[in-house]
Amino acid sequence: MRFAIALLLTVSCTALGDEAAQARFDAIMADPALREQAYAAGHERIVLCRNCHGDDGNSRRDYIPNLAAQAPGYLFTAFERYASGQRTDFVMNQAAKMLSLDERVNIAVYYSQQPVLPREGAVDEALRARGEALFGRVCVACHGPQGLGQPGVPRIAGQPAAYLQRTLEAYRDKDPRRAGSTMLAVATQLQAGDIEALAAYVQQLHP
Structure with missing residues (x-):
């Protein structure tokens, strides 16, 4: 008691x-x-x-x-x-x-209030195209067509691909630190290679 x-x-x-x-x-x-x-x-x-x-x-x-x-x-x-x-x-x-x-x-x-600077490095066009298609299917509803987010949903445009990939993998693997997030349901839809493609596409989006 x-x-x-x-x-x-x-x-x-x-x-x-x-x-x-x-x-x-x-x-x-x-x-x-x-x-x-x-x-x-x-x-x-x-x-x-x-x-x-x-x-x-x-x-x-x-x-x-x-x-x-x-x-x-x-x-x-x-x-x-x-x-x-x-x-x-x-x-x-x-x-x-x-x-x-x-x-x-x-x-x-x-x-x-600071501007996002583009990440350096060549973009694999096939990977980027795959990521763009995935983004339109599983991400755009919450994060918007340019990845700018909305109230309560973060901007993901221009985030480093390595960070995006690690974060999506944590959601997919149901990391306890991510418990309660709506992203857990989204990440379970991703197949092998999808995460890398999404990360490559989102990194090259710029606010």
Whole structure:
């Protein structure tokens, strides 16, 4: 009984914390002056982020996602889930907990305003064409025809192919860290070679 009460209180406090965080984010996004301040403050505070995601949000390693041009609301929500432990990644969990709520908001605002830079490298046209057909069939409904996403759905256009491939494989293999995602059902539709083709196609899409 005591455990049940403690669990209920924990869930309630978490929900209230989420609401307060979202309210703070919404207030900043609704005020141009506050957004400008958040942008400047975010640039100063990305010291924990730049080693992996780059100073401009274009990742320095192909297996790490770009944050540049990502929807600020999506970045903020992901950040909050790492901070609360709802989303698990050792590095990101530690980094998110080291930052205050305002710092997480500021970083999300800053990175969302950076342009995505094209990845270098030749594109296999046959692979790209296969990926384009797959994208139209299984991805476009949520991520849009250009991969730009929508509220609650991330921009995937221009993400590194290695990152996309690793992420899709995690969904296909039902990685416990991905539990509850609608992508689990999508990834089960993919056959051998489909993931590589999709990753090749989506990488060359540019916002």
